[in-house]
Amino acid sequence: MDGRDWNFFLQPYEQAVEELKVKFKTMRSELKMREAYAPIEFVTGRVKRISSILDKAKRLSIPMDQLDSGIEDIAGIRIMCQFVDDIHRVAELIRTRKDFTFVYEKDYITNFKESGYRSYHIIVQYPVQTALGYTEVLAEIQIRTLAMNFWATIEHSLNYKFKESLPDDVRLRLKKAAEAAYALDREMASIRREILDAQINFEEEASVVATI
Numbered sequence: 001m002d003g004r005d006w007n008f009f010l011q012p013y014e015q016a017v018e019e020l021k022v023k024f025k026t027m028r029s030e031l032k033m034r035e036a037y038a039p040i041e042f043v044t045g046r047v048k049r050i051s052s053i054l055d056k057a058k059r060l061s062i063p064m065d066q067l068d069s070g071i072e073d074i075a076g077i078r079i080m081c082q083f084v085d086d087i088h089r090v091a092e093l094i095r096t097r098k099d100f101t102f103v104y105e106k107d108y109i110t111n112f113k114e115s116g117y118r119s120y121h122i123i124v125q126y127p128v129q130t131a132l133g134y135t136e137v138l139a140e141i142q143i144r145t146l147a148m149n150f151w152a153t154i155e156h157s158l159n160y161k162f163k164e165s166l167p168d169d170v171r172l173r174l175k176k177a178a179e180a181a182y183a184l185d186r187e188m189a190s191i192r193r194e195i196l197d198a199q200i201n202f203e204e205e206a207s208v209v210a211t212i
Ligand code: 0O2
Pocket: 048, 049, 052, 056, 072, 073, 076, 106, 113, 115, 116, 117, 121, 140, 151, 152, 153, 155, 156
């Protein structure tokens, strides 16, 4: 494919990413308005770089004419949450939406990757109306906590910079850092639960006093 062909190929993915970003940002503001707390902290999106598409196609032996069905993360959306519980809430909201089709999900939180990577991935089929007609593209929605995102962003840039040459001891330290990030997630969730419980008890006591 030359540059022009790539532009045509990637156009519906770019449109899908832009539309999905708007939808999840709207979900965030709507939930914040209705419930005062939004399980979504922020949303980002990207179309996979051509070099990264070619690398993945080569690694998975995907023919060039099957890139659209063989590579599921050409369109990628990332949803960052404060807490692990929020990830499951957002995943449920995604599963029940009617404006795209849920395909399948990968729970890399329970089944974290060898690198230490944790995130919840949902693959959806997204309908796109382009100037030339209707099509559908696959998109990968990654849902993660802020701590998971912190780890993944740094690990990704180190891997990108040093390719295969990251020394084993660095990989091991990164894996331990991923565990530390997950321990932080659990601790923050526990602190939050304690504060919420204390608040409920306080409100119950206050309402008893008010009725006396
Ligand atoms: P980008 O944004 O294109 O540069 P895989 O073999 O991991 O490529 P798999 O197992 O099907 O494929 O995973 P999946 O669900 O397609 O996820 C691939 C994407 O998940 C990656 O895209 C990353 O965004 C993220 N990811 C998966 N494993 C790791 C990991 O060990 N570290 C980090 N930092 N991210 C990971 P690309 O292609 O890397 O990113």
